[in-house]
Amino acid sequence: MSLGAPLGLLALLAAPALVAIYFLRRQQPPRPVSALFLWKGADRRAEAGPKWQRFTRELSLLLELLAVLAAAAFLADLRLGHRGPGAQTVVVLDSSMSMSAKGADGATVGAKAVAQLKALVEADDGLVTVVRSGPVPHVVIGPGAPRSALGGLAYLPLGPAHDLGPSIALAKELAGASRRVRVLTDRPLAEPPTADVEVIALGQPLENTGFTGAFRRDLNGQATVVLRVARFGPAAQVPVEIKTADGKPVHREALELGPGEEKAIKLQLPSGDRWVATLPDDALAADNAVALLPNPTRRLQVAVLLPEGPERSAVLKLLAADGAVDVTAGTGDLTIAAEGGVSREWTLRVGAPGEAHATLGPFFLDHHHPLLEEVDLTGTIWVAGASPKGVPLVTAGDWVLLSEQPDHVFHLNADLGRSSLTRQVAFPVLMANLLSARRDALDGVHPRHVALGAPLSLTVSPGHRWRLTGPSGDRDLLATGTVRLAGLEAPGEHRLLRDGAVADTFFVEPTQAAESDLRDRASGHVASSAPLGTADEAESPRSGWPLLLLGLLLALDWALSGVAPRRALRGAAAATERTA
Amino acid sequence: VGEALRAPLLSEASQKDVLRAAGSVRLKLPRLALGGRAGDLASNVVGSSLEFHDFRDYQPGDDVRQLDWSALARTGRPILRTRRAEVAPRTEIVVDGSRSMQATPEKAQRAQELALLLERVSRAQGLPPHVYWAGARAQRVDALPAAFDGREPLPFALPRLGLKTCGVRVVVSDLLFEGPLRPLFARLAEGASLLAFVQVLSREDRDPEPVGGAQLTDVETDEKLDQLVSEDAVANYLARLKAHQGLLDMEASRVRALVLRVNAEGPLDAAVRQSLLGGLLEPRRAA
Numbered sequence: 001m002s003l004g005a006p007l008g009l010l011a012l013l014a015a016p017a018l019v020a021i022y023f024l025r026r027q028q029p030p031r032p033v034s035a036l037f038l039w040k041g042a043d044r045r046a047e048a049g050p051k052w053q054r055f056t057r058e059l060s061l062l063l064e065l066l067a068v069l070a071a072a073a074f075l076a077d078l079r080l081g082h083r084g085p086g087a088q089t090v091v092v093l094d095s096s097m098s099m100s101a102k103g104a105d106g107a108t109v110g111a112k113a114v115a116q117l118k119a120l121v122e123a124d125d126g127l128v129t130v131v132r133s134g135p136v137p138h139v140v141i142g143p144g145a146p147r148s149a150l151g152g153l154a155y156l157p158l159g160p161a162h163d164l165g166p167s168i169a170l171a172k173e174l175a176g177a178s179r180r181v182r183v184l185t186d187r188p189l190a191e192p193p194t195a196d197v198e199v200i201a202l203g204q205p206l207e208n209t210g211f212t213g214a215f216r217r218d219l220n221g222q223a224t225v226v227l228r229v230a231r232f233g234p235a236a237q238v239p240v241e242i243k244t245a246d247g248k249p250v251h252r253e254a255l256e257l258g259p260g261e262e263k264a265i266k267l268q269l270p271s272g273d274r275w276v277a278t279l280p281d282d283a284l285a286a287d288n289a290v291a292l293l294p295n296p297t298r299r300l301q302v303a304v305l306l307p308e309g310p311e312r313s314a315v316l317k318l319l320a321a322d323g324a325v326d327v328t329a330g331t332g333d334l335t336i337a338a339e340g341g342v343s344r345e346w347t348l349r350v351g352a353p354g355e356a357h358a359t360l361g362p363f364f365l366d367h368h369h370p371l372l373e374e375v376d377l378t379g380t381i382w383v384a385g386a387s388p389k390g391v392p393l394v395t396a397g398d399w400v401l402l403s404e405q406p407d408h409v410f411h412l413n414a415d416l417g418r419s420s421l422t423r424q425v426a427f428p429v430l431m432a433n434l435l436s437a438r439r440d441a442l443d444g445v446h447p448r449h450v451a452l453g454a455p456l457s458l459t460v461s462p463g464h465r466w467r468l469t470g471p472s473g474d475r476d477l478l479a480t481g482t483v484r485l486a487g488l489e490a491p492g493e494h495r496l497l498r499d500g501a502v503a504d505t506f507f508v509e510p511t512q513a514a515e516s517d518l519r520d521r522a523s524g525h526v527a528s529s530a531p532l533g534t535a536d537e538a539e540s541p542r543s544g545w546p547l548l549l550l551g552l553l554l555a556l557d558w559a560l561s562g563v564a565p566r567r568a569l570r571g572a573a574a575a576t577e578r579t580a
Numbered sequence: 581v582g583e584a585l586r587a588p589l590l591s592e593a594s595q596k597d598v599l600r601a602a603g604s605v606r607l608k609l610p611r612l613a614l615g616g617r618a619g620d621l622a623s624n625v626v627g628s629s630l631e632f633h634d635f636r637d638y639q640p641g642d643d644v645r646q647l648d649w650s651a652l653a654r655t656g657r658p659i660l661r662t663r664r665a666e667v668a669p670r671t672e673i674v675v676d677g678s679r680s681m682q683a684t685p686e687k688a689q690r691a692q693e694l695a696l697l698l699e700r701v702s703r704a705q706g707l708p709p710h711v712y713w714a715g716a717r718a719q720r721v722d723a724l725p726a727a728f729d730g731r732e733p734l735p736f737a738l739p740r741l742g743l744k745t746c747g748v749r750v751v752v753s754d755l756l757f758e759g760p761l762r763p764l765f766a767r768l769a770e771g772a773s774l775l776a777f778v779q780v781l782s783r784e785d786r787d788p789e790p791v792g793g794a795q796l797t798d799v800e801t802d803e804k805l806d807q808l809v810s811e812d813a814v815a816n817y818l819a820r821l822k823a824h825q826g827l828l829d830m831e832a833s834r835v836r837a838l839v840l841r842v843n844a845e846g847p848l849d850a851a852v853r854q855s856l857l858g859g860l861l862e863p864r865r866a867a
Contacts, residue, residue: 033683039807
């Protein structure tokens with residue numbers, strides 16, 4: 001017996017209320033009479049007839065109390081017997097990529113896990129709830145679904161390495177307190193399971209070779225490709241092949257890898273369309289191929305509005321070195337202007353207005369700011385003017401040398417002609433950081449090759465409807481600006497849609513050493529003595545019998561307290577007439 | 581004829597009303613012979629007067645002086661000639677002392693007034709009155725108890741009263757009880773030349789008002805009944821009361837008893853005139 005909606009038991013509060021009403025109803029104003037028998041003609045008849053009629057009022061109360069019980073049973077969704085609540089098989093299916101490893105028998109661990117799941121459900125002869133593990137656990141079947149739901153199980157274990165704890169916690173919630181939860185995985189858990197967790201490990205140690213990193217960047221007609229390959233097994237010669245999407249070879253080389261060794265390949269290739277890097281087939285096929293999408297540096301339109309002079313020359317020189325900047329005289333993604341000139345979003349204003357003074361430092365820098373990453377001003381002679389407005393980023397004594405105002409307006413308080421800043425390495429680093437920050441603030445995904453499970457950073461501007469689609473699922477992006485998402489759970493090509501149109505494309509690469517290393521996989525079984533959980537069988541309708549019983553009780557009560565006394569009264573009156 | 585009955589519950593005015601009423605009426609005695617102690621009235625039991633009563637066969641121990649020698653000579657059988665006893669009949673007044681008689685003060689007062697009236701009338705008529713109280717203690721009394729305390733109806737108290745042969749037996753009661761009436765009436769009629777029931781009913785008994793919901797409580801048994809005292813319920817009650825009274829009349833007629841109904845409310849004189857004269861009482865003739 002179980003309750004689908006225990007709050008329905010609140011209906012039982014009607015029982016004491018009913019009893020109270022029953023006794024209140026009996027508290028009528030007293031009236032002494034000489035002969036009570038003359039008033040209860042119906043009861044006189046009842047005494048001569050079936051004895052149960054003498055207790056009509058008490059019976060009525062009893063029926064009404066039973067009716068309250070029936071109503072509470074209906075509201076609380078009372079279910080009787082084994083098949084009502086149903087034993088519930090609650091299983092956590094490990095969805096990490098290593099579950100796709102193929103053993104000597106040709107079957108993947110995932111396939112074995114699904115077969116084991118079906119066997120467990122068959123043996124338990126009840127309902128089933130399946131939680132697919134992952135950085136965010138998902139209930140893929142149930143809760144409390146019939147066994148037939150297993151036919152629709154979509155299980156493709158290609159996820160990143162993750163902790164099974166959250167998934168087990170969710171499963172425990174669904175199973176109920178102190179109820180058994182089964183975990184189907186490919187190795188015994190690192191942490192010893194609690195008494196209510198049964199672990200069924202189906203893996204086996206295997207040797208494997210896989211990509212553990214992939215990167216491509218295209219600039220000036222040249223593609224820089226970096227591939228990292230690891231060998232998890234005995235030393236072997238591993239051929240690495242890069243092909244175009246239609247199978248034309250681009251590059252091929254063999255790597256000599258020792259046991260557990262990881263090597264990187266860096267290639268400079270003429271830019272082309274999408275490439276695919278592959279490794280020979282082995283135990284884990286998922287990590288044997290990575291996609292290398294064209295990844296050109298985003299071009300920036302930079303409006304340089306500085307007057308002719310050393311400042312302009314220094315800036316133009318650095319912009320030309322970037323290779324992906326178009327200098328304009330009007331508007332652009334970034335504006336570099338003299339102090340006191342135009343002020344718009346993403347503007348660097350350069351100049352030292354007012355009385356100039358030189359300083360050798362010490363300089364205080366806000367190194368947490370992306371603009372000042374790796375910037376070292378040691379030895380710089382800085383000639384500055386009056387301190388500009390905004391949040392100070394670089395200061396020397398009382399002078400503010402670099403500050404930031406809202407809308408990414410930066411003030412570089414420097415006379416570049418008289419300062420040594422342009423001759424120091426700090427200046428190109430500062431400018432490169434500025435261009436990089438501006439590129440990162442453009443709509444799209446950065447970078448375009450994301451490792452499986454790695455957090456994803458993307459930028460979306462307001463005023464549009466953004467949506468992310470791909471093998472990891474579809475989701476609407478509600479936030480704007482730079483958004484950092486948790487690691488995507490499935491490798492493959494993903495798209496960022498702006499108002500329904502593709503705004504950017506990126507690839508989640510199946511490169512995770514923890515999942516490629518199959519040497520520690522094993523089988524095993526940790527049993528649990530906890531009982532099976534029960535399901536609320538939410539999909540099945542409420543039992544109708546309490547409602548039927550309620551109706552019957554009310555009808556019987558009405559017949560007893562309404563119809564029978566009236567009929568008896570009429571009979572008594574008729575008998576009286578006859579006697580008279 | 582013994583000490584006069586006292587009725588401490590009755591006020592002085594009520595007692596004066598009783599005496600005034602008693603002075604104008606007398607018991608209407610039957611023409612049949614009466615039973616009672618030896619005196620100047622003929623009895624309906626065998627005795628030693630000169631008035632012939634019956635013949636019967638001689639039985640050992642009988643007075644041989646009463647043998648009808650002529651009959652013996654004619655038939656050869658010893659036949660005894662019996663004669664009526666010469667007795668003075670007494671009056672037994674049985675007052676129902678159950679709590680229902682005190683359902684209203686008027687009802688209790690009227691019952692005591694009637695008992696006192698009958699006692700005074702009987703005494704004035706030379707019929708020794710014996711008053712029996714059928715209350716919590718069933719006994720003969722010289723003074724009417726102040727409270728009607730019986731928790732049982734009259735039939736239950738009757739066997740404890742020790743009624744004897746008498747001339748006139750009057751039962752003052754509301755007669756509102758269930759149960760077989762025939763054995764009760766037969767027992768009361770036994771040994772009495774005249775049996776009369778004086779049924780005292782209050783207005784609540786005769787014509788209850790429809791007061792709506794009420795918890796009706798039997799004053800004798802304390803049994804309770806939640807009842808909607810509606811017009812219909814009152815009509816049903818009256819129908820059942822009428823049937824009950826019809827039953828009383830029928831059973832009384834079987835034992836040649838009178839049933840006289842007296843209202844508890846109103847002056848005693850009026851009640852006596854309306855209900856008792858002509859049946860149990862008759863106007864006293866002027867001396």
